[in-house]
Amino acid sequence: MTRSRSGGLLPLNPEIDRTCRQLRRQQRARLATEERIDGHLSRDSEEEYGMDGEYNPHQGNPQQAPPVNKVLGNNPIPQADGVHHHHQPPGPTLEYYYTPRIADIRPVILYPPIPANNFEIKPCWIQLITSSIQFHGLKDEEARVHLSRFLQLANGFKLNGVPDGAIRLHLFPHSLAGNAKRWLETQPPLSITSWDDLTDKFVHMYYPASKTTEIQREITHFRQEPDESLRDAWERYMGYFWQCPHHGFSDAFTVGNFYSALSPDSQRVIESLCPGGDILTKTPPELNQMINTLAARDHSWGQSS
Template identity: 30%
Template structure:
């Protein structure tokens, strides 16, 4: 039996017709059709691409390992600021904590309204890296870093291993003044060692104690005399300030014999 052209191909459903009429009045039919066509056509569009087309990266691809938080206003890093930033290459002999300290000083000089210092640091830090350190940053997974805290943590984990921290802690605990080493030089060496690992987690009391125990007998007696008999009678803060003052005075002379004589004569 041949179907006539007047016969409908499918029986109409009154409920569906009513729903379409409502959606059409609300202007949502076109949205539904567009959405369905998007998903139905995308596989075909992808399959129609040539190998050359597929090899070209999509412009919408997120290259950066840093997922920058949304700000209330745009941030522009001026070339003058970038030029002032310290550079870290990722070499074994570089002082990582000094780099972070100098980086903090530069970033703290600019305080645009409505933008935190952490947001400035997050955007400026990639410009402070070069060589192997910049390669490391580029090879991180996309969106791996979401804040300055994350960036700093990943940086420390990569370039300041736990074993290196352990070695520096041991050096701090066992530090000793070398025969012939001026008190000022010993103090500077001690401070530099402590600052090279800000995460050493050694208390102020122990730091002063390790420095004091490593002194040569002559300088230890001088500090005890300046403390009124014994350095242990001072608080850690008072002891450190006393040592710092004695070191400054000793630098004025530049001769250990003069320092000793000057203390003994008082």
């Protein structure tokens, strides 16, 4: 006969299904409570230790936290100062700074729009200019002479509906060479917008104020050379006025200064054509015309002083 175990038997439960349902609800409630507790502890741990598990005593109290750079992603970079810095992408290499870029190359001249259709500078025009007139910017070259010769050629180039200034603006760079060409190429990008603008800059560069002062001095100190004819002296004298049209001298000074610069023989030739031998009876334009007539008549006037 089997000996009975100690302890009583469980009482008979007539509603076993109902009891099972209650037990399952209690178990689910207990699990939910445990999850809430675990989640709260996890958040406290993250606030205290940080996402990377490193202890930070200022977590959870932003007012005491020292300013640090924001972390990009989950990969902060620790530096020697112990602060996590944002990882910046690398900047341009030295090759970027030392290599020219086509986008940085811009023309010096901003050409105005042309209303005419099919506008084209003829190659023969460019060839004529490059083969006949070239200005290098040398000391013995005259900027005004170059401009005058360029205009003599450019005035013969015409296109229907195209302003003369636009044609000149396209052609003038082809008349420069050497230092003058480099001067134009080193002007600020798009700084020249018209023909007048280009000529102003060209004259300012190669016809400075000192040039004007020099020519004015040549005029005021002019003297007829020994064995120089009246015609040669007059042409040389007027050449200074042609080089410097902004000389500022009056017509009276121009002819009076020339007369006083002549040799006595040349002066007597001029006086012989004036009433009573007195040049003061002539107006400046009359005296100017008279000298022109004498100079054109014969090369031999006033050859001896």
